[in-house]
Amino acid sequence: MDKKVKRYYQLKQKQKEIDQELSELRSEIMNHCAEQGASDLVVGSYKVKIVLQERKEYDDNKLYEALPDPGVWRMLSKSDSSKITSLIKLNVITEEKIKDTFSVKNITLLQVDKK
Template identity: 60%
Template sequence: MEKKVQHYYKLKAKHKEIEKELAELRQEIVAYCAGQGDTDTVIGSYRVKLVTQNRKEYDDEKLYNALADPQVWRLLSKADPAKVASLAKLKVIAEDKLTDTYTVKEVTLLQVEKQ
């Protein structure tokens, strides 16, 4: 079992290194494409796309104050955007009550496909 734990530890360390390297490469590729003014381009034999998304980031205090029922807040426990969106979709929370409880953050996603 010690060998499995050791192997797991090594893989987790390698995983951290790979994620760090991916983040650095992603940043360089996004900067390059932005500098070129491209959101969809071919580089060598790879197609690179930048996709922009808007994500809501909720303010816990404002959201708590907007929710009339403390039982609903217990379902959330903290402002998880996916949970809030689900509760709004299910009409547990009225969408108009959420209006001033979040800011919209623009996020750029990087997609790379082999041609």
Template identity: 65%
Template sequence: MDKKLRRYHQLKQKQKEIEQELAELRSEIIDHCKECEVSELEQGGYRAKLVFQERKEFDDKKLYEALPDPEVWRMLSRADTAKISSLVTLGIISDEKIKDTYAIKQVTMLQVDKK
């Protein structure tokens, strides 16, 4: 068991290092694309593509005020975007009712593929 614990710890450390390096590279690639004012870039057999998305970030207090029904709030328990989207899709709550409870955040996703 000692070897498994040691290996697990080593892998978690390596994972942290890899995630940090990925974040740094992602940031540098996105910055380069923005400086060049391009959303796609091909270089050395690889293609990078920036995908722009909008995400809703809900305010718990505003959402609770917009959804005073305790049964609906119990289904949510907190502002979980996926759960809220499901309740809207199912018609349990309406977009109109929650329209002032979130802010739209612009997110840039990076996709890198080998050609």
């Protein structure tokens, strides 16, 4: 068991280092793309693509006020964007009913693929 715990610790440390390096590289690549004014770049045998996304972040209190039906609230238990989207698609709730319960957060994703 000692070896497993030691290996787990080592891997977690390595993961922290990798996450840090990925973050730094992502930032540098994003800055380069911004300087170039490009959302698509080909660098050697790699294709770099910047993708903008919007994500809704729900306020649990506002959502609860907009959805006072305990049956619907139990289906959610807490705000989860994918569950809420599913309930809208199933016509259990309407987008209009919850329009003031979330804020929109813009997310920038970096995709790097081999050509």
